[in-house]
Amino acid sequence: MSVHLLLDGVSRSFDGYKAINDLSLAVDKGELRAVIGPNGAGKTTMMDIITGKTRPDSGGVWWNQTVDLTRIDEAGSARLGIGRKFQKPTVFETHSVEENIALSLKAERSVLATLFHRQTAAEAARITELLELVRLEGDRHRPAADLSHGQKQWLEIGMLLAQDPELLLVDEPAAGMTDAETMRTAELLRSLAGKHTVIVVEHDMDFVRALDCRVTVLHQGHVLTEGSLDHVSANPEVIEVYLGR
Ligand SMILES: Nc1ncnc2c1ncn2[C@@H]1O[C@H](COP(=O)(O)OP(=O)(O)OP(=O)(O)O)[C@@H](O)[C@H]1O
Numbered sequence: 567m568s569v570h571l572l573l574d575g576v577s578r579s580f581d582g583y584k585a586i587n588d589l590s591l592a593v594d595k596g597e598l599r600a601v602i603g604p605n606g607a608g609k610t611t612m613m614d615i616i617t618g619k620t621r622p623d624s625g626g627v628w629w630n631q632t633v634d635l636t637r638i639d640e641a642g643s644a645r646l647g648i649g650r651k652f653q654k655p656t657v658f659e660t661h662s663v664e665e666n667i668a669l670s671l672k673a674e675r676s677v678l679a680t681l682f683h684r685q686t687a688a689e690a691a692r693i694t695e696l697l698e699l700v701r702l703e704g705d706r707h708r709p710a711a712d713l714s715h716g717q718k719q720w721l722e723i724g725m726l727l728a729q730d731p732e733l734l735l736v737d738e739p740a741a742g743m744t745d746a747e748t749m750r751t752a753e754l755l756r757s758l759a760g761k762h763t764v765i766v767v768e769h770d771m772d773f774v775r776a777l778d779c780r781v782t783v784l785h786q787g788h789v790l791t792e793g794s795l796d797h798v799s800a801n802p803e804v805i806e807v808y809l810g811r
Pocket residue numbers: 580581585603604605606607608609610611612
């Protein structure tokens with residue numbers, strides 16, 4: 567399997583504090599990876615560095631082993647196929663579920679043109695496929711405002727997928743979800759692996775267990791340990807800085 571994303575000895579300070587400290591991390595193409603760690607461990611800053619929102623002071627960030635992501639801004643990383651889902655859902659509340667997906671389909675069209683444009687059969691099929699994937703097929707004509715918090719998160723994942731990203735960065739998707747929604751979200755993200763590379767930052771350990779994937783533990787901007795959830799959970803340092811709290 568080839569390395570899709572590589573962070574190589576990355577550091578970044580804010581006012582003299584090393585938020586990211588010699589961080590090295592390799593994620594394979596098609597891999598699903600969970601990143602856990604205490605508050606302030608540097609998880610958000612790591613995502614910011616991958617997407618070009620924040621520049622590292624030193625170290626390399628490589629995409630497909632050839633593209634230097636430290637030279638690319640957020641718009642550039644989106645064009646390369648890096649999609650990011652922030653914690654808070656940002657759907658178009660007054661538009662229907664279906665319109666939200668239609669607006670996100672990869673196309674050089676303005677919002678108005680998309681709303682008044684007649685869908686091609688291929689577009690309609692793609693919208694249906696995405697709605698089925700995120701289990702919102704039955705809600706396609708409802709305004710997004712009517713959805714539950716969990717359903718809005720799924721809709722936003724669907725909107726991200728509409729742009730066909732190679733890598734999805736997902737920030738705490740399970741926060742605020744019911745147990746059933748949490749498990750369904752884990753299932754959804756697992757189903758995306760293989761076709762997409764997925765990195766999920768999460769605090770909910772039941773959710774991380776359900777992801778059933780390799781786990782990276784961040785602490786003070788550095789990788790503390792990596793492996794299966796059982797492996798990292800048995801690490802005394804992980805218990806000390808994170809799980810034991
Ligand atoms: N733009 C910034 N300016 C100053 N300090 C920052 C900035 N961004 C992050 N930090 C600091 O860097 C450290 C790492 O923060 P970061 O948000 O990346 O951690 P995190 O693991 O995402 O935490 P949480 O789980 O609370 O979201 C923190 O001490 C934070 O205060």
